[in-house]
Amino acid sequence: MAGKPERSGKTLLRSAEHLATVVRGGCDVVWSLVLFNGWVFAMSWSGVFRAPFSEDASSLVLHGLWLTSLLVCTATLLVFLGLPGRWRTLRRAGVHLGTGCMAASAVLAALSHGFAPWGAALFVASALASGVGTGIMSAYWGRVITRYDVSTVMQFVAVGLAGAALVTLAVALVPPVAAHGLMVVLPLLLARSFVRAVGAEGFDGEAVGPAVKPADRAAAAERGRAVGGEAGEKTTVKPPVSKHLTLFLALAVVLGVSAGLLRELMDADVTLVQRAVVFGAATLGAAVMLLGSRVPSEGESFALFYRAIAFIAGAFIILTVVVQQAAYQSALALGLHTMGFMYFYGLMWVFCVLYAQQAADPMRVFVAGFFANQAGQIVGAWAGGGVQAFLGSASFMATASNAMIYVLLFAVIVLMAKLSAPVAMGMQEEDKPPTSLASEAGMALGCARATERFGLTPREAEILPCLVRGYDRGYIAEMLVVSPETVKSHTRHIYEKLGVHTRVELFNAVAACLGE
The missing domain is CATH 1.20.1250.20 (MFS general substrate transporter like domains)
Known part of the structure; x- marks a missing residue:
């Protein structure tokens, strides 16, 4: 019985966070x-x-x-x-x-x-x-x-x-x-x-996401080889529809x-x-x-x-x-x-x-x-x-x-x-592993796998789920009690390590980790 109030409290907390996102x-x-x-x-x-x-x-x-x-x-x-x-x-x-x-x-x-x-x-x-x-x-x-x-x-x-x-x-x-x-x-x-x-x-053709320097692109390509990809290839694998x-x-x-x-x-x-x-x-x-x-x-x-x-x-x-x-x-x-x-x-x-x-x-x-x-x-x-x-x-x-x-x-x-x-087929819904980032379990698992695969720091691992959920920099800074510049710096490092340039590419990269 004690579990239900706890789950209800977490649900209300998540709803409050989403409402704050709507407002902020x-x-x-x-x-x-x-x-x-x-x-x-x-x-x-x-x-x-x-x-x-x-x-x-x-x-x-x-x-x-x-x-x-x-x-x-x-x-x-x-x-x-x-x-x-x-x-x-x-x-x-x-x-x-x-x-x-x-x-x-x-x-x-x-x-x-x-x-x-x-x-x-x-x-x-x-x-x-x-x-x-x-x-x-x-x-x-x-x-x-x-x-x-x-x-x-x-x-x-x-x-x-x-x-x-x-x-x-x-x-x-x-x-x-x-x-x-x-x-x-x-x-x-x-x-x-x-x-x-x-x-x-940003719009396509303009500055979208953190700027990536040529040296950083080379580093991303090197990390791609480390996880089994070839140089010059994208390291993110898009999941099927x-x-x-x-x-x-x-x-x-x-x-x-x-x-x-x-x-x-x-x-x-x-x-x-x-x-x-x-x-x-x-x-x-x-x-x-x-x-x-x-x-x-x-x-x-x-x-x-x-x-x-x-x-x-x-x-x-x-x-x-x-x-x-x-x-x-x-x-x-x-x-x-x-x-x-x-x-x-x-x-x-x-x-x-x-x-x-x-x-x-x-x-x-x-x-x-x-x-x-x-x-x-x-x-x-x-x-x-x-x-x-x-x-x-x-x-x-x-x-x-x-x-x-x-x-x-x-x-x-x-x-x-x-x-x-x-x-x-004798399967219960809760027994099935998460297959998308729509649920909290899928979000947590996808971000955890991305953290391990791309070697994110503890702070970057803390910011990654916020970015995937679509939260803006100011809201993330307020939620984690850090400065917006700190969030900006960590966000740039996350984009570089995952080899992405936009929020959509970031989401797809984490979703690909979940689908592995």
Whole structure:
């Protein structure tokens, strides 16, 4: 019995440390998440980007900006996936291009309502600019958020979702002129905060991490030979991507389909203001759920998705049972689905980071998760629009809802089979050795092996876990009661001994030691 209070005390202490990181070292990251997600959510749910067409137009036309932006964003992510590594680097000019496109999208959307002859062309241009901007920034997040450990990312994303929900409500409830002005200002603020968030590591092509002199590079090469490598070769071995990544990407597609499909089902039943209010409240609820969730690990990770699937399935059950809906019933279905989907959206950030940090190419794995989810939304929206053209509204709603319920049931069965596999083999989760740095045991083991392999001093061994977790220099100095210059000096020595230059490379080096 005495062990439980002790474990609870350690859990609370770790949570306090992570919260301190959010406040001290991650303010710019959190603020960037609020601004980025707030802009994207407001574009889709606030009603500010209404099409300058007749309300009698088809739902796909009325959703033109959202769907076109989603298509272009997904295509942009696909381009990032296919580019060589040197073309996917994080550039200051790229950040300004992405946020500039987002701001231009808001300007063009506002102008589309004021210039009737050019309304359609301006609206399409707004959608294209939005897709390019959000696609670039989504890809760049893969180079920034992966610097932090998974538990810190979960808190970052939860706070970011809560703030983004408030931004969406603010944009939806203020007068249209003020709303368009906010949508122009938000990307400009995002550019400033994102650049500040990247500043600790630097942009590619600029000074990134501690400077390494030629003599130090030679020493690193010599250490590489000492551990079995050849001169001039990197001493870090990147671990393979988790075998669970494919299942995660498939689930991202399925829940993306549910979001696109629900947008078609709910179009005629919920007003724009009602949709934004329900969306904001449900997203706040999802943020609270995310804060109360355990940090995922390799073995138990997929159990977290049951909550999201349960909420989404509940929404479609309501739509199936109540075909002739009253307004509150539509809002209830929308709220349930939104809470489940936004909870999954938050987990998607967390799991993209988890799998990216295990991969040789973190940015590509991170982008793949967002690509899968957005591709699913496109499939859901187009499938809903196509089926609705052949069926009546009532028949379409019942048919589509039942089909989605069966798909979600199949997803649950697959997840249950995946989670029960270790038990069926006679293995207990706690008996399995740590396979990633997401858990405290994995972090401790990986850092211990790296300390032994690269001959770190006791002080360097003390600082290494802090660097892997993403803590900044000031916070490490305060935690260890040393000067920031002392931390800087030890950090430089750690980078030299491991033969790395960035936090991502450092994380991969420690993860490689864990995988040995």
